[in-house]
Amino acid sequence: MIYVKRIECPDTLNLSNIESDAYKELGDVIEYLKVKDRDFKFNAYGKPNVKEQLARMFNNKCAYCESKISPVSYGDIEHFRPKTAYHSIDGENLIYPGYYWLAMDWNNLLLSCEVCNRSYKKNKFPLIDENKRKKRHDDEVIEDPLIIDPCHEEMNPKDYIFFTEEGIIKYKDGEGGKGEKSIQIYGLSRPNLTDNRKILAKELEDKKIQILGYLNTISTLIEFPNPKLFREIIESNLKDLEAVYNSLKKSNLPSEPYLGMVRNLTSDFLEKTEADIEFLLAKYKELTSNRD
Numbered sequence: 001m002i003y004v005k006r007i008e009c010p011d012t013l014n015l016s017n018i019e020s021d022a023y024k025e026l027g028d029v030i031e032y033l034k035v036k037d038r039d040f041k042f043n044a045y046g047k048p049n050v051k052e053q054l055a056r057m058f059n060n061k062c063a064y065c066e067s068k069i070s071p072v073s074y075g076d077i078e079h080f081r082p083k084t085a086y087h088s089i090d091g092e093n094l095i096y097p098g099y100y101w102l103a104m105d106w107n108n109l110l111l112s113c114e115v116c117n118r119s120y121k122k123n124k125f126p127l128i129d130e131n132k133r134k135k136r137h138d139d140e141v142i143e144d145p146l147i148i149d150p151c152h153e154e155m156n157p158k159d160y161i162f163f164t165e166e167g168i169i170k171y172k173d174g175e176g177g178k179g180e181k182s183i184q185i186y187g188l189s190r191p192n193l194t195d196n197r198k199i200l201a202k203e204l205e206d207k208k209i210q211i212l213g214y215l216n217t218i219s220t221l222i223e224f225p226n227p228k229l230f231r232e233i234i235e236s237n238l239k240d241l242e243a244v245y246n247s248l249k250k251s252n253l254p255s256e257p258y259l260g261m262v263r264n265l266t267s268d269f270l271e272k273t274e275a276d277i278e279f280l281l282a283k284y285k286e287l288t289s290n291r292d
Contacts, residue, residue, distance in 0.1 A: 001157040006186030008107035022104035044104035054111040060114035064186040078112035088126040101137035120187030150221035163261040
């Protein structure tokens, strides 16, 4: 999971526009719930352009686990605060109504894989203080969720979770904190997901080892009295080094899966390695130009 800056709201969910689907639906549900507490049919968030915008915002990845959304599964429009009903943990009775006034609110919508949404998160929404839960659209209560909102700029996932070199997810903020609860509620340590991260983590480690090997070989060869004799070997290693380095950098593109883990495992390495590569290139050019 990574922080994702929210992009522009689709017109259909513009709550400041009295002609939008969202504005009309909000009025409808407020009136409906004066009589009943459930079974209202929300439609505004399900408009095609909403999901398209979410897919663009999340680079077609799950907001929680960062797995690529498969062309055959499509993914779900997820409500961070559950729209129909909620509870804090599995086993508790669902409480109705849910956060009905946020069902059509762009700031409450995420793109999720079906596993994170339907098998794990579902209707769960725990708070640090259950006595400070907003239960109506006109309540003045300010909530503090016990799970991470990946689009909240003051709740950056990197402050709460990290990954080991084996791809295992861990929490930073102590037992019972937002990190641990998010891992549990979103299912971020589930076996299949962990296996996928382990495979990628091993690939990243292999590339780092290759890069260090190329750097060591090049560094050794340019220290010889006449490195021009080894020009072909050095330049071949430089070419291979560049290819592996660029491949590792590509893993850090926003569109790539498990970016939170990738950044965790490669950011410092890439920064240091870039400086090492620039130093060796400059030194090699200087030595060979002086002796040509």
